[in-house]
């Protein structure tokens with residue numbers, strides 16, 4: 349009797365224990381799930397969005413100048429097989445060399461390298477063993493397969509500005525550097541431009557003077573008469589003064605077309621430079637040679 353009376357009591361205690369165990373295990377399970385869930389959620393919220401991944405995948409910004417994008421960037425090997433023989437010869441180009449406050453007053457900041465920075469750049473070339481060349485090194489490479497000295501660079505200065513004579517020639521002379529002046533002959537002697545006498549003095553210190561048209565005309569024109577007049581007038585004025593022996597040409601505004609190229613070729617020009625960025629110079633592209641525009645930064649920023 350005692351047993352039968354106690355049985356439901358034992359059973360209810362047993363059921364209670366089972367329920368307690370179930371509740372406890374559920375609480376434990378929930379706690380475990382919560383513990384496990386939390387880090388997962390955190391991870392999801394920390395995950396990069398596709399835009400962020402793309403942002404991270406971008407190359408780190410550098411101080412290198414942005415090259416003008418070409419439709420299909422070719423390697424040296426590509427260029428050499430298509431247009432070779434090619435040589436890696438940086439042709440630097442400058443316009444005004446003057447103090448920045450002077451440049452700002454004249455609205456010439458964009459075409460100016462400050463004199464003190466220019467001096468540092470030239471000293472940098474000297475310290476790193478670069479050799480300044482004249483354009484005939486390139487003609488000899490194209491026509492006689494004469495190797496271009498390693499560490500060779502060509503320094504070009506466009507437009508014949510007076511500040512080149514005042515601020516750049518002294519440092520070039522001091523370092524024994526050669527340079528190329530691309531000269532619109534019709535602008536000689538105008539305010540802000542060099543005189544023929546100053547050009548003559550620059551020439552004696554290793555400045556080669558080359559054709560940059562007569563009036564700084566853009567040769568990417570259908571006016572063939574204009575192309576002829578501009579090239580021939582400057583050619584005559586330079587030749588008359590004993591310059592232009594290697595017949596190198598620099599396109600004003602970098603502008604050219606097929607007619608301009610064939611006309612220059614017909615007049616005995618051995619090469620022509622554009623404003624397209626690059627340092628691989630190829631024989632079959634000798635009338636559209638690239639240059640490197642230099643601004644107010646250390647030359648190390650340009651890969652030197």
Ligand SMILES: [Zn+2]
Nearest residue numbers: 506507600601
């Ligand atoms: Zn120019």
